[in-house]
Amino acid sequence: MIAALLQRWRQARRRRWWSTLLxxxxxxxxxxAVALRLGGFDIATGVLLVALLAGAALATWRSRQLDRRWLVRQLDRHAALQDSADLLFAADDALNPLQHRQRARVHAALQTQTPDLRAAWSRRALLVAWLGALVVIALALGWPRSSGGTALPALATTPRATPAHPPRLQSSRLAINAPAYTGQPARVQSTLDAKVAQGSALQWSLRFSAQPSEAVLQFHDGRRVALRREDDSWTGTWTADRPALYRVVTVPALAAPRLYRLDVLPDQPPRVRVLAPDRTLVLGTPGQRQWTxxxxxxxxxxxxxxxxxxxxxxxxxxxxxxxxxxTLSLVGSGTPTLRRFARTLDLAALGAExxxxxxxxxxxxxxxxxxxxTAQSTSVILRLPSxxxxxGAELEGMVKKTLPAYFRSQRQIIIDAEALIKLRRQLPAxxxxxxxxxxxxDQRILRxxxxxxxGEESEGGAKPPPTSDALPTSDTPPADAHDDTDAHAHAPAETSDPAHADHDGHDHAGATPEAPPVFGSATDVLSEYGHTHDHAEAATLLDPQTRATLKAALDQMWSxxxxxxxxxxxxxLPYANKALAFIKQVQQAERIYLARVGPExxxxxxxxxxxxxxxxLASRTLPIAAVPAPExxxxxxWxxxxxxxxxxDLDAIAQWLQRNDRRLxxxxxxxxxxxxxxxxxxxGACRAVLRARLWRALSRPTPQVSRRTxxxxxxxxxLDALEASR
Known part of the structure; x- marks a missing residue:
C-alpha cells in the first residue's frame, strides 16, 4: 500500500476522534456544573471524570469505524481509480494478469494524486453544543436561591436544620497549600485529619444534610474559626502555626460530632557537618601553603x-x-536537601604566617x-608551627632518640647481671x-x-653534653668507655665522690691545657670561664622534685x-632495680622548670x-534544688x-496542659x-484513657527514704534486751 494513502487514512481517523470529543x-x-450545584464538589468531580471517560471511549469507537471497507468505498468515489480500490488489498497470488495490470494503474493514479479522506469540521454542531453548555453552566452556578424553596426550575435546595432534625456532615473538603519554599504541591483531601507543614494555608469546605444557622471550627485551646456560607457549602480558612485539635460546631448541634487532629510539622534548622579535616584541631606542617x-x-x-x-x-x-x-562566599553542589561545599584556602593570600x-x-x-x-558548623583550627x-623539632627528635637510650641501658645492665649470675657455676672465679x-x-659510665x-663534673676532664656522645647501650660501647685494662687502671679514682671525683683535668685555677675546649659545648665554656661545678642547682633542665629523684637514682647506681x-x-641487683625505678619516674616527669607567679x-x-x-559572707554550701511537686x-x-x-475538673486539666504543653x-x-x-x-473507657495519659504526663515524685519495717x-x-544491756 502507498505510504501517502496510509497517512491520509490516519488523518481521517484523528479528525473523526477529535470531532467526537469536542x-x-x-x-x-x-x-x-449541575452536579456541583446539587451534590457538591466531590460528586461534581466524579461526574466530570465519568463524562470525560465516556467521551473518550465514544471518540475511539467512532474513529475505529473508519476501517478498510470504509477506505475502499471512499477511494471508489474517485473516477481515476475505476472502482478498483479493492485490488490494493488483495493478495498477489489471487490475482490474474489482467488484475495485476489494473492494480498497477490504481497505484499510478494514487501516486499522481492522493485524495484527502478527512471529513469537514461540523462547525454548526460544535457551536450549538458549546453555546448550550455555557447556558447550562451559567444557570447552574449563577441562578440565585430564593427562600421559597426553589433555586432552579427543577432543583430543590437543602432543607434547614432544626433541633428535631439535627444536621449531619455530608461531605468535606480540605485544601492544603504548603508554603512555597517547601516545594510541596497543593493537595486536596476529603478527610479532616491531616499532617501539614508549619505555615500551611488550610481551607475547609463543608456540606451538611440540613443547613445550620451557624457553623464554626472550635479548637481545643479556645480559638474559633467562623465558617461562612456559600450556597450549600460552608467555607473557612486558617494558617497552621502549631498542632491543634478541633471539632465542627453548628447551631443546632451536629448529630454525631467528632474530634479531628492537625499535626503541624515545624521546619527544622539546617544541619552542617565537617567532612575535611577529620578533626577540629589540625597541626600544620612547616611550609604549608594550602588548606582544604x-x-x-x-x-x-x-x-x-x-x-x-x-x-x-x-x-x-x-x-x-x-x-x-x-568572609568568603561558597556555592554548593548536589540536591537542595543535601549540598556539599568545598574550598581550598591559600594561606599566603590570607596573610597567615x-x-x-x-x-x-x-x-x-x-x-x-x-x-x-541559619546554622553554623563546628570551628576547625589550623595551627601553623612557629x-x-x-x-626545635630536630632538638626534640634528638631528645626522644637519646634519653630513652640511657633509660634502656640501665635495664641492659640488669639483664647482663642476671645472665652472669646464671653462669657462675660454669665460669672460673x-x-x-x-x-x-x-x-x-658500664654502670659507672651510665652514672x-x-x-x-x-651539673656534676665528669671524671677525667670536660666532655661534651650527653646528647652529643654515642649511645651507652650494651651493644655499642660509648665513646669514653674503658676496656678491662683501663677499668683496672682507674680503679682508685672510682672510689671517690661521684659528684666531684678528684677534679681530674679541672681545678680552681683554670682548665688544663691537655683538655681543649669543644666548640659549641656549654659545659666547656662554663668549665673554662665559670665555676658552676660546686652547685647542682645551676642545671635548670629539671624541676626540684625530679632532680631529687635523679639524685636518688645516682646513689643507687653508685651502690x-x-x-x-x-x-x-x-x-x-637490688640497687640496680631501684635505680631503674627512679629513672622511670624521671622519664615521666616534666623536664622544664618554670617559676610560677603566686596569686595576688x-x-x-x-x-x-x-x-x-x-x-x-555567703554560705559555701550549694542549695539543693527542690523538684517541683505536681499541682x-x-x-x-487523677x-x-x-x-x-x-x-x-476538666477545665483545670486543660489549663494545666496549656502551661506545660512544651515539656510533654x-x-x-x-x-x-x-x-x-x-x-x-x-x-468509662474515656475516663480510663484520660487517667492513663494524665499519669504519664505528671512529673515523677522525688524518691524518699523508705522506713524500715x-x-x-x-x-x-x-532490741529491748540489747538496750537494757548498755
Missing part, C-alpha cells in the same frame, strides 16, 4: 546554594593576640520565608670477677652521664657499681577580725477519674482525651 466535552461540562575544607549541609526542605565561610586569623601570643576576619592559627566556620541558611533559619618550633667488673664499668644533668666491681652481682589576693580588712560580723488540682483530678461517681511528648493525645470525656461524661514481737524483745 462535541462530548460541552455536555460533560454542563453535567458537571569540605562541609556537608542538609535540611528537610532545602539548603540555599550560597553559603558564607568565615575565616579568622589569630596572630601573636600571650596577651598580644590580634584577630582578623575574612608561622605561629598563626587559622579558624574556619561555615554558615548556611535554608529557604524558610520570610526569615530563613619558627622556634620548627627549629677469675673470669666471673672480670665480667662483673666490666658490667660495673656519670646522668650526673651531667645535675650497684661498688658491688659489681667486687664481683658480687647478686648484691648489686586582696588585702584583708583587719578591723573585722574577731568581731563576729558575718555581713556579706494538687491535677493530682486530685484520683477522681478512678471514681465513676465523681466529676473531675504528645500534648495533643492528652487534649483529645479531655475533649472526648467532655463530650461523653458517662464514658517494724520488728515483730520477737525482734522487739531482742
Amino acid at each position: 462535541l462530548a466535552l460541552p455536555l460533560a461540562l454542563g453535567a458537571t 575544607l569540605q562541609f556537608e549541609a542538609s535540611d528537610d526542605h532545602g539548603v540555599s546554594a550560597d553559603a558564607q565561610l568565615k575565616i579568622t586569623l589569630a596572630q601573636g601570643s600571650g596577651e598580644n593576640i590580634t584577630f582578623r576576619e575574612h 608561622p605561629g598563626n592559627d587559622v579558624i574556619a566556620q561555615l554558615q548556611v541558611r535554608d529557604y524558610r520565608a520570610p526569615t530563613p533559619q 619558627v622556634e618550633q620548627v627549629q 677469675e673470669e666471673f670477677i672480670k665480667r662483673a667488673d666490666a658490667i660495673g664499668v 656519670l652521664r646522668y650526673g651531667q644533668f645535675l 650497684s657499681e661498688g658491688e659489681l666491681r667486687q664481683g658480687r652481682p647478686e648484691a648489686a 589576693l586582696p588585702p584583708i580588712d583587719e578591723s573585722r577580725r574577731l568581731s563576729g560580723d558575718r555581713t556579706d 494538687p488540682a491535677i493530682v486530685s483530678a 484520683q477522681q477519674l478512678a471514681d465513676p461517681a465523681s466529676t473531675p 511528648p504528645d500534648p495533643l493525645s492528652l487534649a483529645a482525651a479531655i475533649e472526648e470525656l467532655r463530650v461523653a461524661p458517662d464514658c 517494724p520488728p515483730d514481737r520477737m525482734g522487739q524483745a531482742y
